[in-house]
Amino acid sequence: MTKKSPGLDKSGENQSNMDRIVSAARKSWHEREKGYREQSLKLHPWICARCGREFTRENLHLLTVHHRDHNHDYNPSDGSNWENLCLYCHDNEHSRYLDHSEGGGAEVGDEKKESATFKPFAGLKDLLKTKDE
Numbered sequence: 217m218t219k220k221s222p223g224l225d226k227s228g229e230n231q232s233n234m235d236r237i238v239s240a241a242r243k244s245w246h247e248r249e250k251g252y253r254e255q256s257l258k259l260h261p262w263i264c265a266r267c268g269r270e271f272t273r274e275n276l277h278l279l280t281v282h283h284r285d286h287n288h289d290y291n292p293s294d295g296s297n298w299e300n301l302c303l304y305c306h307d308n309e310h311s312r313y314l315d316h317s318e319g320g321g322a323e324v325g326d327e328k329k330e331s332a333t334f335k336p337f338a339g340l341k342d343l344l345k346t347k348d349e
């Protein structure tokens with residue numbers, strides 16, 4: 217009684233091929249994400265662009281890279297589409313964006329213009345600075 221049939225071996229092979237493809241895709245996505253994060257951390261200071269919180273090697277994992285135009289596939293090497301944001305501000309930024317688009321406004325262009333000059337959390341920088349010192 218041999219349970220090992222050629223057919224079984226074949227399907228097992230297919231399965232691992234699939235796994236390989238999936239993990240390869242996952243890996244390349246991961247590497248891409250890691251790639252732009254590292255680049256952005258090289259290009260920009262380790263400071264949250266919204267609240268001004270400063271980061272060190274110890275808490276650098278709390279500093280994330282945000283895509284200004286919310287397009288994760290747009291990664292110009294000059295870093296113009298990246299912004300270093302702390303987890304909180306990053307979250308904030310995305311819920312703000314969702315609020316806007318769900319609010320029924322089709323004026324995405326206007327929103328972009330606004331966010332380029334309008335910095336709602338600029339004052340927080342000073343608040344956190346004094347707390348630090």
Ligand SMILES: [Zn+2]
Nearest residue numbers: 264267302305
């Ligand atoms: Zn922040």
Ligand SMILES: [Zn+2]
Nearest residue numbers: 281282283306
């Ligand atoms: Zn983001």
